[in-house]
Amino acid sequence: RPAAMAADRSRSPTTELAVAQTSAREKITRMACMGLHIFNPEWQNTHGGVPRGKQFSASFKDVTMKIYGTDEQLTFPVQTCTRVLDVKEALCSALMVDPFTLEFLEKRGCTVRKQRDTEEIARTVTVKGLVSFKPQPHKWPHPAGVIGAGYNGLKTLMIYAKSGNSDIVCFDRNAQVGGYCWITAANKTSKLQTEFGSFHVWWGQELVQENCGYPQGWSTWPHKAEILRHFQYAAEAYGILPHIRLNCNVAKLDILPDAAGSTDSMDSQYLLHVAPLDKQGEGEDLVKCSMVWSYPGSMTKNRIVDYPGEEEFGGEIRYGMGDDCPYDKLAKTNIAVLGNGAFAVENVRTCCEYGCDKVYIVTRRKNLAAPRLPCWFVHQAPVPVPGRLVLDMFKPMYDLCGFGDPWTFYAVTASTNRQHVQISQASRFGIGDVTFLAVAYGKCEYVEDTVKRVTRHTLHLNGGRKLEGVTIVLKSLGLLGDFAVDRLHRMKKMVGDFCGGDWRRVLAIDDTGMHFANITTFSTGIGSKGWIQMHKFLFDWPKEFFKMKAAGLMENLPTHEAEEKLDKPAYVKDVKMKQATGMITVSYNPKLAALNALDGDYKYRMYHTAHPTDAILAESIASWNQYQEDWKKLGSTHEYVPYPYTREMIDGWFGEYSKAVGFPVAPDLPAGLPPLQVPPEPSFGQVPLGAETDEAFAAIGHSIDSEHLQWWSMPARSSPHHAFRRKDQYTSEIDGLAVSPPALADSR
Known part of the structure; x- marks a missing residue:
């Protein structure tokens, strides 16, 4: 009975106050997260402490909102003074619908009336003009068109498939999926230089599904055949093969204007002329698309350089891609590889594996190359790795093999104390351990010079040196784009990612070069996922793009025009332009950055599952010894x-990295981590994770004292939608200075 008596007693005033404060905080937080403007009762008009003029009730009430014609409803807190307009604007912002299509209906007795924007929101309302309280993507009249079924094309189709959007079609010239780079350009001996974990086409937590999870059971550094098999496997697993047309070429692209003759409106379309390549005599198919994703690839043409005297060489002069290499003649020979990019490094590995005696890398400037373990470390790191740590990771391998001090390479610009570094070079890192080992053995030699002329089995260099006894030359002098891509899009320049400045024609390639102070990846796969998600978001929510455009996005994006003297089409951009485009685009809309919120956690978990620390070290050592x-x-x-x-060295890297990023990162995956889950599509009224912390509530308070205050005190004449007008001039500045709350005058 004492316990029952205690339960019967009323709570103390202190407890009641605490409960009321907690309840008010929860309601304020939810209103702020919904985009509603909170009214602070301290802003009321008073004179000598006595209320004066129109007073607004800041007490809370619950509103139950139903969607007309459905059973879907939502209950959320508002203040008594909350106006219909405020709720309507919040709905439009969250669900990206047109405010003029919404009507709020209130039932009073036997009648139903439409609420005016300036009225206080009723406790129970029915809204017309909504389909759901979850955002609904824009429905385009025609499918999305994808040109190219390589890495990026497949990933685009997979992201569409995972989102439930099957309105997409893809075209490719090849007879199988995988793209030109791996089907044609790659040699039969080509291996993935980065780990499979950074490259698999279903990279990203959003793409994880049964049979396509963390990539276990695949080779760490797979050969060409396994890479192509993985592309086919993914296409089958995600059910995208029916959306891909192989053996065809998009020969022409027409822009069809809308009824008013505009090619810039949402109603304009693209007409693709698709010609079959495997059926002679058949005509073109015409396919209408609402947007076009172009993936022409950048590895399509060798840079052709002929040297005087090649006809006298008396040996093999070939190009180092597309299986042009004379594999049967590599053993017990001296070989010169011209160039110093990733393909050149691959050719060195091939020559060593086929038993050459000596291979020279002849290059104008010596590029940085990456050993395997630093590459692995970058790809498992949850946040970008500072460049200074990357160079320090390179140093043990460079020192062992007499490769030079990585800090002194031309690509490196560092502060005097080496705490800040910028790394910028024209080609990507060649990645692998065998090149360093070959240098240590004397099987490989870097020669920083250029070829002047050729005589029998001899290369004469501009610096005066002669490389004698060379019987095979492999040219890896870079790759060129194809001006046919510019002609297809009828463009003279790229504006950011947009062909000719058209936001519904986006294009991506493996942009040339390296440029970073902090690095996320040595691979293209990681960045591709975010790039595709970003543009798909804008296609799904075109009003978001138009808001960005109105704010000046297009004027601030970098551009690139064709450079014909350099054989460089407009679409072939460098990595600096790509990075600038990404940063500028995301800066115009914070929702774009949120699309990649899980990437860091995913990188770390996936890598330490697919390529654990001890396993990657053991495999690297085994390959080195073999x-x-x-x-x-x-x-x-x-x-x-x-x-x-060594393992001790790697543990030290994690310690240095943890200090640099400000939080601990363990060298092994901690046990008992909860599963990483993609959050469900947010509904209107849903409070995001982290919004109920003290820090978040303090930010809400600052927003109430600034943006919310401005909204409530906006002069009525400045907008026909606002319910109030100011009695006195608002004299305070809301830019970080002290603010004197203005009084609010009578309602209009």
């Missing part, structure tokens, strides 16, 4: 070279 065993079988007498990285 090369030495193979070379000894071929007659090498060089002493054993120990692998330069």
